[in-house]
Amino acid sequence: MAVYTEVGDEEVAAFVAEYAVGRVVACKGIAEGIENTNYLLVTETATYILTLYERRVREEELPFFISLMEHLAAHGIPCPTPLHGRDGQALRRLNERPAAMVTFLHGMSPRRLTPEHCTAVGEALARLHLAGANFPLRRHNGLSVDSWRPLLQASARHEQEVAAELVDELAADMGYLESGWPAHLPEGVIHADLFPDNVFFQGGNLSGIIDFYFACTDFLAYDLAVCMNAWCFESDGSFNVTKARRLAGAYQSVRPLTAAEWQAFPLLAHGAAMRFLLTRLYDWLHTPRTALVTPKNPVEYLQKMRFHRRVRSPGEYGLDVDRAA
Template identity: 45%
Template sequence: MAVYTNLAEEKLRAFLLLFDVGELLTFSGISEGVENSNFFVQTTRARYILTLFEKRVSSQDLPWFMELMQFLHAQGIHCPRPVMDRSGTIIHLLEGRPATLTTFLNGQWKKNPHQQDCRALGVAMAKFHWAGKGFVQERLNSVGIHTWRGLWAQCEEKAEIFEAGLSTKIGRLLTTVEQQWPSQHAGLPRGQIHADLFPDNVFFEGDVISGIIDFYFACTDFLAYDVAIALNAWCFDKSFLPENVKALLDGYRSVRHFQPQEWQSLPILCLGAALRFFLTRLHDWFATPEGAHVIKKDPREYMMKLDFFSQQRDFLVAFQA
């Protein structure tokens, strides 16, 4: 979450009149995250999250996101529920941006997740994947492998700022991932994935997950790719954390077992996930507009992960069930 578009109080008050949510008491921008403009909104009834969607999220995809969240919420997945206005409309226009109001989830994200947190995440992700089987509408991964070479072309010339020789290294890794990525016909189970399950998108109350947020990269893709993204996000500090890997995988497998072809593909999916987030962070590092209330994420974190997954292709041997 972040704030790119400023919001005037009088416009927010007028917007809230469309809903049966009470009167505005306070609101404030949320600086965490990188994609959309988000605000805490406190009314006389409850607390909500207002999202103004910026350029990377296509307005054509918003109905799919809203329907997925409604579906998952109805299936018992703890996630925000889109709020309808008095006429049953969910998606509006505010400050020239598509805008939605969703319910607020209690809890805090964990900056340094431990083993029990990773196990809880594995369980929650597998339940998400099972629940998503009933949601049949598909959405192409808008930052899938087919987009990575184009992203790289936009920022290749600037990569040397971070490390000498980085252009050559990333070009080589991109070719490796493209050559070894599973095809759509490889038999890997596909379904609805979150595709951005970082710690700051998972809220806890104590040791219990209270909710998953920020579904605006969700898409239809390999279920194991979601696991690969989570392994990147939850299982490194300044180095690889094998105890977190074991906990996350054990939690996931307690609900859903990997098929053999998924397990075999997981190392290249992990390398691809590291490459995806390196490329988008590198792009956003240079493309984030001046004055945006957003905490930019350093792409160098993912340089270390790229090195690990490219050099330790057999790292999963120790975690075979």
């Protein structure tokens, strides 16, 4: 949520001149996206988002993300569409960083989450999975189960005492997740970070999905598990099964889960909570106090993980067993 790289008026004008979008009318740094610098760029013809990719995004992976947004947009998913310059390229450089212009999506992220939001997100996620089915590129999920133990160890080595207690608590979860993690489930392109910040609504309808920079190839049901953690818990830590039923029901109305996915869902939800707990814990312990971004409190995800530990059946997530094809 910060502007890491300031760009000058002349640099922006030269950059935009590579595209057939008219001249720059205004360019404002916006507080959107955690990893990259984003500008809202108004030209004579339309409004766009200009993204400068900062160090946390690996440059060799950018073609995956750019191609994915193009593919999904072409298949009707309301996501940013990269613009191609007069030279045919969608990726070029600005201020010594890779940069791209994408279309501007209308709508706002919801703050107070309702069951209606969950219905819309569930349906959109399933449509995204179907649209991604014939996407030819692959990207390994660098934040899946095999990354968790090293992340936990990196936090365990930290001097803060809070970490030591937490590391002890997580040891049993870690073993359980590693030994039980499925080897085979339906896989494909997943968003992997579909939090409310990354979904826009307008007039009650889902109008946009943004921030594909964690997207990768992984189990589709894991993406639903990430969503359930992000959309179906209340701020007091309680699980809202009404929202979960809506999310899962809407998802399954478009793409029914297989029996294996249904069976594995509690483990996937538990793992999804571990993934966000670990990255938040790591950022919490390692972000310098002078950073532009305030790290998110990991405790929220500890509460979610404690919930998942106690779950005994996929039904507790509102997953309809009859629909599990």
